[in-house]
Amino acid sequence: MKQITFDKVKLGGFWKSRNDINKSATIPTIYDRFSDTGRFDSLKCEWQEGMPHKPHIFWDSDIAKWIEAAAYTIQMEPDKDLEAKIDEAVDNLAAHQWEDGYINTYYTVVEPANRFTNRDNHELYCAGHLLEAAVAYYNATGKDKLLNIMKKYIDYIEKRFIIEDSALFNTPGHEEIELALIKLYNLTRDKKYLDMCRHFIDKRGTTEKDDKQKRNWIGHDYDQTHLPVRKQREAVGHSVRALYLYCGMADLALETGDKELFDACDALFDSAVFRRMYITGGVGATAHGERFADDFILPNDVAYAETCASIALAFFARRMSNIEPDSKYADAAEITIYNNSLAGVSLDGHSFFYVNPLEINLDRHNASKKFFESRANLLTQRIEVFDCSCCPPNISRMIASIGDFLYSMDDTTVYAHHYMESETEFDGIKIKQETRYPAHGGVRFTVSGMKGKKFAVRIPAWSSYTSLNGEKLNTDIKKGYAYLDVTEDEQVFDFYFEMKTRLVCANPMVDSDNGRVAVCRGPVVYCAESVLNDGIKLNTLSIKTPLEAGTQWDDSINGYKVIIKANEDKPCNELYKNYDPADVTEKEITMLPYYAFANNGESDMLIWFRHD
């Protein structure tokens, strides 16, 4: 099966608007903030001790992800100014590539004697992101300067890690290069890159040279070296590291048909998604090592749920969809895309969350900082740049390449995994989607050039009733996909996925959500902000059941607000009093998509509400 890439997809509707903001606001903002903070200048390698803006070990990756995002937009619509900015960065990189091929800003100017001595210092991670950027920029422009730089660097990495085995560690401390090597393999079809990917994946969790360097406080599971990857079944450790690894494993499984590797990926997916994922698609519950916590440990107000981790989960799920068409993958990708990932950027495109809380209670937050434990990482408002600013360019590149998620195909079947207003052309096939998704569940496909093939359409898990061309869908559903015969040169498949506003509860094992419900509509999780509800304390509300919900279109969020009925606990003077169910008043609550929260000023926010 092969993925249809975003460049074949012309978006409209919800995602066109997001892409417009990404291009007009987000990419320039990130460029400006990365300039302010010395990241772009660091490529000139002029830094010396005592100067400001000391290069950080992960700065190359920040720039690389920005280049990648910018390249995707250029591929859809040329932009000479943006190209000039990228070319300048590439020229600086080229000027400071070592004779032997090595490139890394930090190790060139800060610790030139220590390259490849510390596996935790992100060299191979930076190499991976630069390689992704190189492939993207080549695809966008045909310019091969960065690509050639990176090929030379990859050769050097092969020499040090495989041919000579002279680096002081065996595998990257932060995975990423594995999936990047597959991108280079797919571009060049040079089997060497596939073999390098397999080398890093197979070596991982076997003998590591640098065991004595390991951070014992955090354990070998932190960077997924506790077991050989084929034996891993639980999503553990640093969540971004883990999910980039799983992406590489899935890529390798797709390219090689490695069933054992796929089975490991499938078990890891289930662990991450069905036992360790927030309802928003956030993963990595804890700030302590930015890690997955144990099954069902999903606290809402101290949730870590890094933007990068949910993006990585979406990338992993997309890869799994391309191996095995099981709707659990695209369902999970959809949840993370429309909720945790998209919440990572403000509606105006200028500011970002790194950590994505599922509850903000400012009183408790402030009391907790003052009287209980520190919550240094928990922001209640988005900001423009972080010291560790991986998330902003990551959400930017995801939005710019969101079309990647739509379709894949094999010899007999075209798979529609997601729904976006769009026109797509590939291999003589045209598919038009007319839809207001994610605001409405109607999706009208017009397909041409597919006569004789199957058209496999994912039925979203949340759809309470599905019709095709006005009648209840009666096709057999196989692992969540309806397989339809295409019998005409041009054929219309008019799907309707009933999108009711509904109440969702969590497994009773999730202590943090016991007795609570979340309001969802289609793939979108809703939340309430006190600032949009007369400053009310949200935990004094309980949603009335059965749910009474109305919708209200809002252009600014490109979707519906939801108005629901609740009871509010009446204020009282006593600290404790006899419980009286009559001590409540009716209250309407305005809820908005989680992806749109924190655009209205600092506020309490709640997803999981009590119910009556």
Add this chain to the structure above:
Amino acid sequence: MKQITFDKVKLGGFWKSRNDINKSATIPTIYDRFSDTGRFDSLKCEWQEGMPHKPHIFWDSDIAKWIEAAAYTIQMEPDKDLEAKIDEAVDNLAAHQWEDGYINTYYTVVEPANRFTNRDNHELYCAGHLLEAAVAYYNATGKDKLLNIMKKYIDYIEKRFIIEDSALFNTPGHEEIELALIKLYNLTRDKKYLDMCRHFIDKRGTTEKDDKQKRNWIGHDYDQTHLPVRKQREAVGHSVRALYLYCGMADLALETGDKELFDACDALFDSAVFRRMYITGGVGATAHGERFADDFILPNDVAYAETCASIALAFFARRMSNIEPDSKYADAAEITIYNNSLAGVSLDGHSFFYVNPLEINLDRHNASKKFFESRANLLTQRIEVFDCSCCPPNISRMIASIGDFLYSMDDTTVYAHHYMESETEFDGIKIKQETRYPAHGGVRFTVSGMKGKKFAVRIPAWSSYTSLNGEKLNTDIKKGYAYLDVTEDEQVFDFYFEMKTRLVCANPMVDSDNGRVAVCRGPVVYCAESVLNDGIKLNTLSIKTPLEAGTQWDDSINGYKVIIKANEDKPCNELYKNYDPADVTEKEITMLPYYAFANNGESDMLIWFRHD
């Protein structure tokens, strides 16, 4: 008004049983553990650098509180063995009293050059507790050796802090000596001690010599020096320090009729009890400085609620009852006595809680230790001795002198503040209470020698219906007390306070308790332990309303268990699913008094339950 002291009270029923355990188990256990840990031997002042059991700055106070508790039991029932142990300790103290009167084990052997240089080092706190012990032991036995030692030491303290003003600080870093000086004043009627108490109280929060020594991280409110005490209106800072101060303030107000001081006490009481107290009478919500948190910040699972703080609150409330007969004081004392304080000791009398959580969820607790913040202070089981072991002898002395709480009197009126099976004689008056309190709300008073006086009986705030001699009480109630005319030489007042099992809720401002209810019966707060309920996860239960509750007598807890009906969330396989109210099964929950929890093995425990 004067308090009737415990030595006039012969207890039966619930409190006799508690006193028997206190005498037979708790006092010997504490003696043994204080011996094991070198506390008693430290009085010999033989410690030198390099030896084990280095004396701690507060060890004198630990021993003093144990002497005080032991003295109270001796006063009720002579015990030569116990006296011998106390005499040995007193002899050791006497042998190492300095020529000038100074006594402090730590400063004698560890820092002999530094006495009265560091206000945080508990010298005046230790002096206060030794003074309380001296008065108690003199009252119990007539032996005045310790009393004379302490008088000499108090003279020295007067010299250094008042006459010479040569100590490097003005007021105790940990209050306690203020209330102890009033005890010495009451024993001796020497006005000098009253004046010393007033000195320390009036000086506090004005100019402090040692401002530069102050722990800036924790603020001046930590030890209540942020304002002159008469201007203080909010209960802040270290909760035991605060409440011992308030005790001293109330004592001084009672002795001097100082209205301004009483008003401060009253406001501080309201702040502590009506905005910052757990339903169990626990105060000092946070481990961070063992402090009061802000209004309504009362988290259950990380509650600090130190045993000593609730005992100090009971002592403070008792003093306030003796100034102004307002039932809010005795109601609060009752809550703390029967819940947080009594939970501080195991049913067998051998082990203790320092911190008293209102919720234990072992899974979350362990995940929190592993993945989130450390919870070093939160114990889930009682232990026999702590490094800082103030609480065990404190609960012991409170139980031994619990009769102190019962009555006070003025020229015209005898006040009954609390209910305990007992016979009390004082000033030609006899009062017999026949009651199964706190298990039952019937209290039959037989009073004699009171003809012509008023008998003022507190009507507990929780009483849903009150009758006297079989008829609905129709006396006017003044600030919670029914004032009854005593017209016979011997007269029976047969009270019935209806004690329904009831559901209590918290003020909606208490975020931690929103949407939750606690089961209470009379003054007793109930909790459930998973270990007594088939290991169920308690947060998966919601109590059915209206409450359906049965009771079940249990000798081991000297009270009733309560059986209530609840719904349990059904287990499921999904992590998230559409909410269906039918996904529950009925479940009976066995609840037991909070004071009896953690006697059945390590377990989850919950007070605040969801309700339907």
